[in-house]
Amino acid sequence: MKKVNNIAVLTSGGDAPGMNAAIRAVVRTGLYHHLNVFGVMYGYKGMLTGEIFPMESKSVANIIQRGGTVLKTARCKEFYEADGRKKAYENLKKFGIDGLVVIGGDGSFKGAQKFSQEFDIPCIGLPGTIDKDIAGSDFTIGFDTAVNTAVEAIDKIRDTADAHDRLFIIEVMGRDAGYIALHSGIATGAEHILMPERKTDIDDVINDLMANERRQKMVNLIVVAEGDEFGGANEVARHVKERMPQLDTRVCILGHIQRGGSPTCIDRLIASRMGYAAVDALMEGTHNVMIGIVNNKIQYTPLDKAVKAKQKIDPEWFKIVKILAS
Ligand SMILES: Nc1ncnc2c1ncn2[C@@H]1O[C@H](COP(=O)(O)OP(=O)(O)O)[C@@H](O)[C@H]1O
Ligand SMILES: O=P(O)(O)OC[C@H]1O[C@](O)(COP(=O)(O)O)[C@@H](O)[C@@H]1O
Numbered sequence: 139m140k141k142v143n144n145i146a147v148l149t150s151g152g153d154a155p156g157m158n159a160a161i162r163a164v165v166r167t168g169l170y171h172h173l174n175v176f177g178v179m180y181g182y183k184g185m186l187t188g189e190i191f192p193m194e195s196k197s198v199a200n201i202i203q204r205g206g207t208v209l210k211t212a213r214c215k216e217f218y219e220a221d222g223r224k225k226a227y228e229n230l231k232k233f234g235i236d237g238l239v240v241i242g243g244d245g246s247f248k249g250a251q252k253f254s255q256e257f258d259i260p261c262i263g264l265p266g267t268i269d270k271d272i273a274g275s276d277f278t279i280g281f282d283t284a285v286n287t288a289v290e291a292i293d294k295i296r297d298t299a300d301a302h303d304r305l306f307i308i309e310v311m312g313r314d315a316g317y318i319a320l321h322s323g324i325a326t327g328a329e330h331i332l333m334p335e336r337k338t339d340i341d342d343v344i345n346d347l348m349a350n351e352r353r354q355k356m357v358n359l360i361v362v363a364e365g366d367e368f369g370g371a372n373e374v375a376r377h378v379k380e381r382m383p384q385l386d387t388r389v390c391i392l393g394h395i396q397r398g399g400s401p402t403c404i405d406r407l408i409a410s411r412m413g414y415a416a417v418d419a420l421m422e423g424t425h426n427v428m429i430g431i432v433n434n435k436i437q438y439t440p441l442d443k444a445v446k447a448k449q450k451i452d453p454e455w456f457k458i459v460k461i462l463a464s
């Protein structure tokens with residue numbers, strides 16, 4: 139059964155709440171199976187600089203509830219180049235590492251895919267990103283916490299919007315994916331949700347705002363994903379102010395607050411389960427897959443498929459938004 143002896147774990151790309159719970163699960167499961175477990179600091183950057191150290195059970199004590207990542211994270215330019223990846227491989231080999239768990243987002247998986255094609259170190263990916271821009275899993279580690287943070291913030295914005303009869307245009311994170319916008323927008327009763335997966339029709343937005351004004355619905359919330367092709371909250375606000383200068387319009391960009399904080403129960407659960415499954419996968423000799431959870435079951439997706447196929451948003455959601463905000 140045991141195809142590996144020395145495994146390493148790292149976190150890469152944007153941090154996400156629950157990454158610590160995933161690290162803990164990988165370390166403790168690895169030790170349970172008598173593997174040597176190494177931590178790599180700062181993602182691929184630490185592989186290049188050789189910041190690699192042995193981990194024990196107590197290295198991951200008291201972290202399940204903490205946001206951020208105790209292994210730190212980074213975006214690493216050198217890893218895009220073959221020379222950089224070779225240097226990283228040589229460093230891993232110095233420690234005899236024969237299996238790697240990469241906790242990160244789509245970019246990290248692209249890197250892991252290249253690395254595992256070039257060298258004889260199998261990689262297992264765990265989807266750790268607030269954006270949920272990865273196929274092969276119903277949830278990504280950090281998404282639920284980020285959405286709940288956004289919901290809490292938007293609820294507060296609604297209070298002040300209501301007090302002043304204002305339109306608020308709220309920008310949430312999501313570089314290429316609108317899931318945070320969709321989930322937080324529906325959960326807070328937003329009038330419009332704008333996201334990269336769907337072309338923004340600004341006339342439609344303005345027409346709705348005009349209709350709301352006619353029927354004296356004065357509080358309006360528009361949630362925009364930062365990656366919306368129309369240009370984000372400021373751009374939307376510029377158009378609205380031009381066409382409806384009488385509206386009292388404000389912009390609020392939620393920003394990095396969405397990346398921090400104690401992970402929700404869901405994020406801790408999926409991180410723990412995925413971390414455990416990652417070690418299983420390495421031990422049974424499975425190579426270069428992402429561990430996902432689909433319909434509450436662990437599912438393996440080849441790394442290249444996880445990053446290529448974007449999750450699709452069911453158009454019915456937009457109908458729901460429109461009906462419920464009417
Ligand atoms: N196409 C690629 N080839 C090699 N390495 C990559 C590639 N894309 C991303 N990476 C590596 O993964 C790191 C994290 O990717 P990034 O897109 O910033 O974050 P995330 O993994 O959260 O999506 C990058 O800084 C880089 O080191
Ligand atoms: O913290 P940075 O480097 O400014 O990156 C911001 C980006 O990271 C994210 O928070 C998460 O994206 P990744 O998971 O791809 O790292 C995006 O929503 C956002 O666009």
Ligand SMILES: [Mg+2]
Nearest residue numbers: 243244245267
């Ligand atoms: Mg990404």
